[in-house]
Amino acid sequence: MSFRLPARLLRFPLTFLTAALAVELLDELVDGVTGAAWPLVRQDLSLSYAEIGLLLGVPALLANLIEPAFGVLADFGRRRALILGGGVVFALSLALFAVAGGFWPLLLASVLFYPASGAFVALTQAALMDADPARREQNMARWALAGSVGNVVGPLLIGLAVTLGLGWRPVFALLAALTVAVLALAWRSREALAGEGDGDTSPSWRIAAAEGWAALRRGEVRRFLILLECANLPLDVFRGFLALYFVDAVGTSPALASLAVAVLTGVGLVGDALVVPLLERVSGLHFLRLSAWAVAVVLPAFLLVPSPGVKLALVGALGLLTSGWYAVLQARLYGSLPERSGTVMALGSVAGLAGGAVLPLLGLVADRFGVTAAMWLLLAGPLALIVGLPRRN
Numbered sequence: 001m002s003f004r005l006p007a008r009l010l011r012f013p014l015t016f017l018t019a020a021l022a023v024e025l026l027d028e029l030v031d032g033v034t035g036a037a038w039p040l041v042r043q044d045l046s047l048s049y050a051e052i053g054l055l056l057g058v059p060a061l062l063a064n065l066i067e068p069a070f071g072v073l074a075d076f077g078r079r080r081a082l083i084l085g086g087g088v089v090f091a092l093s094l095a096l097f098a099v100a101g102g103f104w105p106l107l108l109a110s111v112l113f114y115p116a117s118g119a120f121v122a123l124t125q126a127a128l129m130d131a132d133p134a135r136r137e138q139n140m141a142r143w144a145l146a147g148s149v150g151n152v153v154g155p156l157l158i159g160l161a162v163t164l165g166l167g168w169r170p171v172f173a174l175l176a177a178l179t180v181a182v183l184a185l186a187w188r189s190r191e192a193l194a195g196e197g198d199g200d201t202s203p204s205w206r207i208a209a210a211e212g213w214a215a216l217r218r219g220e221v222r223r224f225l226i227l228l229e230c231a232n233l234p235l236d237v238f239r240g241f242l243a244l245y246f247v248d249a250v251g252t253s254p255a256l257a258s259l260a261v262a263v264l265t266g267v268g269l270v271g272d273a274l275v276v277p278l279l280e281r282v283s284g285l286h287f288l289r290l291s292a293w294a295v296a297v298v299l300p301a302f303l304l305v306p307s308p309g310v311k312l313a314l315v316g317a318l319g320l321l322t323s324g325w326y327a328v329l330q331a332r333l334y335g336s337l338p339e340r341s342g343t344v345m346a347l348g349s350v351a352g353l354a355g356g357a358v359l360p361l362l363g364l365v366a367d368r369f370g371v372t373a374a375m376w377l378l379l380a381g382p383l384a385l386i387v388g389l390p391r392r393n
Helices: 007-011 014-045 049-099 103-131 133-163 169-188 205-216 219-231 233-250 254-278 284-304 308-321 325-336 341-355 358-369 371-377 380-388
Strands: none
Touching: 014 049, 014 103, 014 133, 014 169, 049 103, 049 169, 049 341, 103 133, 103 325, 103 341, 133 169, 133 254, 133 325, 219 233, 219 325, 219 341, 219 380, 233 254, 233 308, 233 358, 233 371, 233 380, 254 308, 284 308, 284 325, 284 371, 284 380, 325 341, 358 371
């Protein structure tokens, strides 16, 4: 008996799906490597914490200002060129990071990398959403799974390099080489990267601004933009404060705090793998609503129980329950603006600027009232989903 692929997979361009997932895997691999490598980079290049703050903050701010223009250009026939050009700059910035000898070369590499990631990665995601509109949620779940794998493997690469006595520079050189390989894979799928009318139109910024404003006035678009930022509270924001909470509020050692982060990311990876087949069977909105109710119960329990061991178990439960949140909400946002995936990217960047103000505010709350008070505010995330999710599919 011969093996046959399901008909829906035969209809879908598998080479393009592989290329798209490789792009996201690479991007999160870079993120995981960079986060783990900062102590080594700081020591080798004698960087101050203020310089590291600038390296993390300035490029991200510039990227959020530039990326809306990428979204406009993508919707006006420039998506393929932006993706492939962004991939080239992505590789160059990693190579520059690998050979940087001080703060200013690192800043240049970061300033190049952030917008390049927006063009290469975010627009590839948009192309994936346009390739099979009927299966946006399932493909976004695959995308999130690829990213989770990269985020887990990245720190392991740095650990292996340190164990072998290689340092951090060869790892970034390896990432630059991997980018070239992924870019070659994307080139093979260049037809799928093209947007509607790619290469045939010229952007009119007045028309683009009017269309963007018209899109933002749509209630469904605003709903999912807001819910995405709210969902990020028990996702990335929770992960960012988790180690500090274990050390400062629970009174554990830094080693146990690191274990908590590892449990969250590891179980999150398992959850992302489980969400892919789950979304084949249940509605994404139904899954989100049930998991939001569960998180609204588990998060307070995590904050109230005194035992560090029980807290670790509840951290794992939160990592499992929040799996799929980003995938479903982002897919629904794309679905609210069909054929305008570049506009989705632009509006997402603008919303990201507003969402970025949450972290400083939470930092002020933590300074004044303690990190536990800041963690309680993250409960707004699941509550917003419970209230704000549409009642019908």
